[in-house]
Amino acid sequence: MMWRRIFLALVVVMVAVTAFRYLRQPGGSSEPPSSTVPAPASAPSPPAPTASAESVQQGLSTATHEAELVLEALQTRNMAALAAHVHPVKGLRFSPYIHVDPKRSVVLQPRELSTALEDPKPRMWGSEDGTGDPIVRSFASYFARFVYDRNFLAASERRVNQFGGKSTSKPNVREIYPDATVIEAHVPGTKPEYGGLDWASLLLVFERYESRWYLVALVHDQWTI
Amino acid sequence: MATIQVRNRLRHSEPVVGATLRLTRPGLAQPVTATTSTNGTATLQTTGLADGSYALSVTPVNTSAEPVGPAIAPAAATDRIFRSLSIDVTVTGGIISAASVTPGQSANGTVALTTGQALAVTLQPVWMRSPNERSRGLAITGVIVHHTGVAAIGPVLETFLSDTTSAHYVVDTDGQIVKMVEDSRRASHAGVAKWNEDANVNSRTIGIEIVNETGPYPSAQMDAVLALLTRIRAAFPTVVPWNVVAHSDVGTNESGRLGRKSGDPGSRFEWTRVESLGLGMLPSTTPIAPTLYGSFFTQFPNESLRQNDSDATRVFGGTVRGGIAGNIIRELQTDLRSIGYSLGTVDGDFGEKTRLAVHMLQEHFFAGGRGHKAPDGRLDRQTATLVKAVVLAKVESQAIV
Numbered sequence: 001m002m003w004r005r006i007f008l009a010l011v012v013v014m015v016a017v018t019a020f021r022y023l024r025q026p027g028g029s030s031e032p033p034s035s036t037v038p039a040p041a042s043a044p045s046p047p048a049p050t051a052s053a054e055s056v057q058q059g060l061s062t063a064t065h066e067a068e069l070v071l072e073a074l075q076t077r078n079m080a081a082l083a084a085h086v087h088p089v090k091g092l093r094f095s096p097y098i099h100v101d102p103k104r105s106v107v108l109q110p111r112e113l114s115t116a117l118e119d120p121k122p123r124m125w126g127s128e129d130g131t132g133d134p135i136v137r138s139f140a141s142y143f144a145r146f147v148y149d150r151n152f153l154a155a156s157e158r159r160v161n162q163f164g165g166k167s168t169s170k171p172n173v174r175e176i177y178p179d180a181t182v183i184e185a186h187v188p189g190t191k192p193e194y195g196g197l198d199w200a201s202l203l204l205v206f207e208r209y210e211s212r213w214y215l216v217a218l219v220h221d222q223w224t225i
Numbered sequence: 226m227a228t229i230q231v232r233n234r235l236r237h238s239e240p241v242v243g244a245t246l247r248l249t250r251p252g253l254a255q256p257v258t259a260t261t262s263t264n265g266t267a268t269l270q271t272t273g274l275a276d277g278s279y280a281l282s283v284t285p286v287n288t289s290a291e292p293v294g295p296a297i298a299p300a301a302a303t304d305r306i307f308r309s310l311s312i313d314v315t316v317t318g319g320i321i322s323a324a325s326v327t328p329g330q331s332a333n334g335t336v337a338l339t340t341g342q343a344l345a346v347t348l349q350p351v352w353m354r355s356p357n358e359r360s361r362g363l364a365i366t367g368v369i370v371h372h373t374g375v376a377a378i379g380p381v382l383e384t385f386l387s388d389t390t391s392a393h394y395v396v397d398t399d400g401q402i403v404k405m406v407e408d409s410r411r412a413s414h415a416g417v418a419k420w421n422e423d424a425n426v427n428s429r430t431i432g433i434e435i436v437n438e439t440g441p442y443p444s445a446q447m448d449a450v451l452a453l454l455t456r457i458r459a460a461f462p463t464v465v466p467w468n469v470v471a472h473s474d475v476g477t478n479e480s481g482r483l484g485r486k487s488g489d490p491g492s493r494f495e496w497t498r499v500e501s502l503g504l505g506m507l508p509s510t511t512p513i514a515p516t517l518y519g520s521f522f523t524q525f526p527n528e529s530l531r532q533n534d535s536d537a538t539r540v541f542g543g544t545v546r547g548g549i550a551g552n553i554i555r556e557l558q559t560d561l562r563s564i565g566y567s568l569g570t571v572d573g574d575f576g577e578k579t580r581l582a583v584h585m586l587q588e589h590f591f592a593g594g595r596g597h598k599a600p601d602g603r604l605d606r607q608t609a610t611l612v613k614a615v616v617l618a619k620v621e622s623q624a625i626v
Binding site (some may be wrong): 127225 | 383415426427
């Protein structure tokens, strides 16, 4: 019994550290607006040593923790693992830029995702910034350019429900997903000659469904003309 | 001996190769000359020169004194054109002991005396060829004004040199302009866009990027934009004044919905100054009858036509109003389309596309101190009068037949 309590306490501390990492980001908001998004059930502070297994489970299923798992799946290109986090009804929408086209963007269902990297079929994902040329790529090619083109798992900046404003494209994620929790993983620019303009962000958009946060969109953001 | 290093003023990593350095003074029998090597350096033999003041000219291989605009027309193999620079130097004991840009030349470059008595010279580029261009295939009929959303020009130039995007001209905060794509070629600036129901916006327009993160546009920069527009208009009579518009006016998503570029170039851009040149969407000065749009605004002067209003349901201003005559939403949609905004089918329903067209028009016309209210996509009396005034001006100019 004693060991079980110690184990539970350790898990709660782990969740708290994960949540704290997000919540203390510079300039980041601490919680989604309470009027539109239910407060994530995480952020147990201070961790309660007598927390029940239920509350621990609830804590683990917060959007921020889900985001961590999603990023791990993306980093390892484990699409089966990613599919387990995708909204079972809405599927997963992909947008190459922060202005999302809700009518034309590609939405894949969990079952399609599992084998997507092996699917050579070209799809139309949107249009290139500036040129306006159609983005016609296989999933793997799109994934490499417009989903995971940086190590977002190791991103130095994470923000909750605070995104956009870094390029001249108008963010409209909130219009399309008014009740979502949006986790932004931001990788600052690295090449001196670009003066920071080579930054990139990945927005992980979660919606609550049957008491769990599910991923509904992966939105790539970068400087646009 | 004096070592001279010559670099691109806006891209310090880039040496200016092959520039001719010429040191002279009255009475000097033979000017001292040198040419910069592949790393942009040259050595001037100053040993033995008499102490005193000298003039040093720095002349790159490709140079132009023309104002930046259509007159900068590089040959096919020319990737860079710089301004030439004159520098006043003092020679003491056979070395350069002081240097400064000749008065009146500060727009052309900079000079600094570094440790070891070397001279660091930069030249202002006026042409930096972007590879991100292609054939137009269509005549130039308009200009799209953008802002960069960042404060410095260097990263923007770097992006246009390497990425997939480009603009014909980039206007710096101090009014200096760099040309990057020939006017006759298509730059990659507008992205998915539509104007006058034409999706070939990149092919039909010249793109001007203005370095502006946020806030007001410095007067020197605004002056430079206006001068550039004047030069473009003079060089290309096919440019229709009405088609000098903002990226926000034309930027759509794949579904043809406006708003993708809302805020570009933003509320601080001074369209009134563009209009003073006879360019842009010019409202007519003829008084607009207050009975516009079925006299909606004379009956309900404080109301606005808004999203979900409909001719079919007779909902106007969010309420069923049987006393309003005619199909006023269709009339509004027809007006917005005749101005140039993309809103799809004229169907009498004030939907999202109509709301966004009104919003973009408000962004354009309420910018730069002509503020009325924050754009909200609702057609209030002032916005309605503005729409009619622009349409009327086009009719008066016979742009609409």
